[in-house]
Amino acid sequence: xxxxxxxxxxxxxxxxxxxxxxxxxxxxxxxxxxxxxxxxxxxxxxxxxxxxxxxxxxxxxxxxxxxxxxxxxxxxxxxxxxxxxxxxxxxxxxxxxxxxxxxxxxxxxxxxxxxxxxxxxxxxxxxxxxxxxxxxxxxxxxxxxxxxxxxxxxxxxxxxxxxxxxxxxxxxxxxxxxxxxxxxxxxxxxxxxxxxxxxxxxxxxxxxxxxxxxxxxxxxxxxxxxxxxxxxxxxxxxxxxxxxxxxxxxxxxxxxxxxxxxxxxxxxxxxxxxxxxxxxxxxxxxxxxxxxxxxxxxxxxxxxxxxxxxxxxxxxxxxxxxxxxxxxxxxxxxxxxxxxxxxxxxxxxxxxxxxxxxxxxxxxxxxxxxxxxxxxxxxxxxxxxxxxxxxxxxxxxxxxxxxxxxxxxxxxxxxxxxxxxxxxxxxxxxxxxxxxxxxxxxxxxxxxxxxxxxxxxxxxxxxxxxxxxxxxxxxxxxxxxxxxxxxxxxxxxxxxxxxxxxxxxxxxxxxxxxxxxxxxxxxxxxxxxx
Amino acid sequence: xxxxxxxxxxxxxxxxxxxxxxxxxxxxxxxxxxxxxxxxxxxxxxxxxxxxxxxxxxxxxxxxxxxxxxxxxxxxxxxxxxxxxxxxxxxxxxxxxxxxxxxxxxxxxxxxxxxxxxxxxxxxxxxxxxxxxxxxxxxxxxxxxxxxxxxxxxxxxxxxxxxxxxxxxxxxxxxxxxxxxxxxxxxxxxxxxxxxxxxxxxxxxxxxxxxxxxxxxxxxxxxxxxxxxxxxxxxxxxxxxxxxxxxxxxxxxxxxxxxxxxxxxxxxxxxxxxxxxxxxxxxxxxxxxxxxxxxxxxxxxxxxxxxxxxxxxxxxx
Numbered sequence: 001x002x003x004x005x006x007x008x009x010x011x012x013x014x015x016x017x018x019x020x021x022x023x024x025x026x027x028x029x030x031x032x033x034x035x036x037x038x039x040x041x042x043x044x045x046x047x048x049x050x051x052x053x054x055x056x057x058x059x060x061x062x063x064x065x066x067x068x069x070x071x072x073x074x075x076x077x078x079x080x081x082x083x084x085x086x087x088x089x090x091x092x093x094x095x096x097x098x099x100x101x102x103x104x105x106x107x108x109x110x111x112x113x114x115x116x117x118x119x120x121x122x123x124x125x126x127x128x129x130x131x132x133x134x135x136x137x138x139x140x141x142x143x144x145x146x147x148x149x150x151x152x153x154x155x156x157x158x159x160x161x162x163x164x165x166x167x168x169x170x171x172x173x174x175x176x177x178x179x180x181x182x183x184x185x186x187x188x189x190x191x192x193x194x195x196x197x198x199x200x201x202x203x204x205x206x207x208x209x210x211x212x213x214x215x216x217x218x219x220x221x222x223x224x225x226x227x228x229x230x231x232x233x234x235x236x237x238x239x240x241x242x243x244x245x246x247x248x249x250x251x252x253x254x255x256x257x258x259x260x261x262x263x264x265x266x267x268x269x270x271x272x273x274x275x276x277x278x279x280x281x282x283x284x285x286x287x288x289x290x291x292x293x294x295x296x297x298x299x300x301x302x303x304x305x306x307x308x309x310x311x312x313x314x315x316x317x318x319x320x321x322x323x324x325x326x327x328x329x330x331x332x333x334x335x336x337x338x339x340x341x342x343x344x345x346x347x348x349x350x351x352x353x354x355x356x357x358x359x360x361x362x363x364x365x366x367x368x369x370x371x372x373x374x375x376x377x378x379x380x381x382x383x384x385x386x387x388x389x390x391x392x393x394x395x396x397x398x399x400x401x402x403x404x405x406x407x408x409x410x411x412x413x414x415x416x417x418x419x420x421x422x423x424x425x426x427x428x429x430x431x432x433x434x435x436x437x438x439x440x441x442x443x444x445x446x447x448x449x450x451x452x453x454x455x456x457x458x459x460x461x462x463x464x465x466x467x468x469x470x471x472x473x474x475x476x477x478x479x480x481x482x483x484x485x486x487x488x489x490x491x492x493x494x495x496x497x498x499x500x501x502x503x504x505x506x507x508x509x510x511x512x513x514x515x516x517x518x519x520x521x522x523x524x525x526x527x528x529x530x
Numbered sequence: 531x532x533x534x535x536x537x538x539x540x541x542x543x544x545x546x547x548x549x550x551x552x553x554x555x556x557x558x559x560x561x562x563x564x565x566x567x568x569x570x571x572x573x574x575x576x577x578x579x580x581x582x583x584x585x586x587x588x589x590x591x592x593x594x595x596x597x598x599x600x601x602x603x604x605x606x607x608x609x610x611x612x613x614x615x616x617x618x619x620x621x622x623x624x625x626x627x628x629x630x631x632x633x634x635x636x637x638x639x640x641x642x643x644x645x646x647x648x649x650x651x652x653x654x655x656x657x658x659x660x661x662x663x664x665x666x667x668x669x670x671x672x673x674x675x676x677x678x679x680x681x682x683x684x685x686x687x688x689x690x691x692x693x694x695x696x697x698x699x700x701x702x703x704x705x706x707x708x709x710x711x712x713x714x715x716x717x718x719x720x721x722x723x724x725x726x727x728x729x730x731x732x733x734x735x736x737x738x739x740x741x742x743x744x745x746x747x748x749x750x751x752x753x754x755x756x757x758x759x760x761x762x763x764x765x766x767x768x769x770x771x772x773x774x775x776x777x778x779x780x781x782x783x784x785x786x787x788x789x790x791x792x793x794x795x796x797x798x799x800x801x802x803x804x805x806x807x808x809x810x811x812x813x814x815x816x817x818x819x820x821x822x823x824x825x826x827x828x829x830x831x832x833x834x835x836x837x838x839x840x841x842x843x844x845x846x847x
Contacts, residue, residue, distance in 0.1 A: 190625065190664070274660040279631035284638010293624065371622035376675070379586050380639035381612035527588040
């Protein structure tokens with residue numbers, strides 16, 4: 001026992017250090033999660049104040065396989081709490097786990113990668129200290145999220161028992177994914193690899209759940225995200241999901257600890273093999289460098305977009321069957337065909353993957369500049385303008401490629417399951433229709449990056465806002481000007497609306513202007529390091 | 531003493547760079563003549579890297595005239611970069627790329643890498659080019675940057691503390707390679723803290739402090755303004771030492787075999803002083819110029835411009 005306690009030496013000190021150096025991220029995570037849930041609850045409370053409206057909601061959106069695929073199963077949809085949980089569904093199921101994985105990696109592997117763990121563990125800190133401190137930060141954060149979510153939803157007037165169950169469920173969900181993040185932090189040698197693996201795990205969990213719920217299969221146990229809805233906080237609450245989350249979290253944390261006591265500091269358990277002795281000639285060009293440094297992320301986002309498109313393509317059939325059985329649903333949802341509902345939702349996700357590719361690709365230049373590598377490259381005969389434009393061209397083209405690949409997957413699979421070629425052409429039209437907004441986001445990311453590294457985070461806020469407008473604009477009753485910040489919204493909600501050609505042209509012109517401006521700024525300012 | 535404009539590859543006059551209220555460069559001068567190895571010295575934070583980054587066009591100067599190859603560092607940076615190669619002091623490499631890939635990446639951007647020479651240097655620096663950059667130690671990262679730069683066919687090498695982290699064996703390889711390049715007529719601007727390296731390689735040096743040039747010249751010139759200690763044991767008291775201008779601190783001490791003499795002389799007074807001592811038939815004679823360390827410590831610490839310098843900073847001929 002004393003061996004364990006000596007390996008845990010220094011944990012509390014590291015925990016305090018972690019809070020002090022990372023308080024902004026911890027506070028941001030807590031407020032974002034509790035704030036989003038509370039905002040949705042407030043909005044639902046005002047939108048669906050009478051029972052008849054809620055029953056109408058239950059009968060349409062609650063029955064729609066597309067909605068179930070995105071939001072997860074709905075329970076107690078004739079209550080405000082039930083609708084709130086259902087509406088938080090999509091964004092929450094992606095955002096909360098990703099935030100949790102990020103939190104865990106930020107406080108373990110990233111510190112180690114930066115060499116700070118090496119410094120502190122050379123003092124009287126045990127081998128398990130950094131991991132245990134990371135776990136404490138996770139526990140602190142999810143507890144605070146549980147308490148604040150309960151306070152927020154209870155203050156809106158949701159029943160205390162339901163609010164309590166929902167808050168516990170959210171905290172348990174995040175604890176589970178944070179524990180997964182702790183394991184990834186031990187396995188992966190770089191935090192970036194950890195994030196990508198985390199993203200892959202969350203995407204897989206979501207798509208498995210979406211397929212099960214969208215098809216109505218009796219297999220809610222198959223994905224941890226399926227467990228989340230099964231808390232049924234506003235229906236008849238169940239305890240087994242809590243037990244499942246807690247037991248899995250314990251197992252994951254124990255696994256992380258077992259790796260931590262055995263591995264070398266600074267190493268993962270995935271060894272890096274020796275690589276090529278020479279670089280290809282293309283590596284010494286702006287576009288070659290951009291591709292080489294971004295390709296892992298670009299491939300990851302492409303696979304994500306294709307998987308999304310494919311899975312939701314399968315679900316078009318469920319939706320078509322529903323419409324066949326009850327044509328009034330079309331009117332209630334305001335669309336021409338059942339597959340359009342799926343297409344319009346799936347395309348927003350595909351656009352998110354595409355814009356994330358763009359913002360991440362430009363963001364990669366932050367570490368290039370701050371590490372001095374950009375300066376070293378620019379000390380050769382390549383000009384800033386050429387490097388900048390070449391880098392951007394690869395990032396912008398990849399973003400559009402991610403977009404089109406996702407839509408193509410969606411279109412091809414819907415065509416296959418519906419035997420209607422129109423489904424394919426619709427998906428591709430939507431894909432091309434949103435291509436200009438995606439390029440605009442890439443140009444905006446370039447401009448923000450050219451101003452300075454601190455501004456780049458605004459690019460991620462824009463991506464987040466596109467998601468919020470795409471999925472929660474109605475729910476949160478956002479005013480028109482706020483929706484207009486999303487370039488996707490400006491060109492119309494495809495495929496239901498006609499493509500707004502004037503908006504497309506203005507966005508293209510504005511994007512071009514932003515890019516020119518970014519080149520100008522970049523060639524005028526001092527480099528941060530080099 | 532300064533060479534004419536056309537022979538100076540780097541010509542910087544009165545450079546000023548401020549970061550907010552902090553004046554990183556405060557009227558700095560630097561002149562690097564074609565074909566020389568020029569040492570660039572100064573304490574930490576004195577502005578060496580800032581000067582180099584300004585010469586590379588990474589920073590915009592607030593005031594002052596700088597040109598490299600007669601071109602403007604900011605406006606003509608690309609043209610300038612095509613004719614030089616640079617090694618940063620703290621090299622950061624792309625963690626996922628191998629050392630070999632990093633070298634070829636930089637060589638590809640530079641455009642004039644000689645691949646035969648690249649392989650030869652990889653061998654001489656005993657670098658394993660198949661390892662990932664994240665697995666390299668500081669010294670090995672530095673070797674990657676050195677190989678990438680030194681295998682380029684360029685006129686000017688700008689090296690910012692290039693050997694930090696290298697072991698003594700590699701340090702000597704580095705010195706050999708630089709000496710070879712210099713023999714081929716290439717110019718080197720070498721910022722360094724390793725005085726033995728500077729002494730072995732550099733034709734001229736510039737010493738800066740707090741963003742200002744304190745002194746510049748050949749090592750001999752730097753020494754000439756300083757005082758040399760002379761110690762000797764002679765059979766009899768030398769005549770006329772007291773009368774020599776520039777001899778101070780003269781001490782005599784009786785000794786079983788004659789007289790023990792100790793004196794301090796300026797560079798100009800040396801020949802006369804030594805001649806006078808020699809005339810007194812010395813049995814031993816030690817002439818001790820100040821060591822480089824003493825020289826630099828003096829400049830680094832508190833001396834104002836011109837004290838002990840061959841030539842006042844930025845002075846015309």
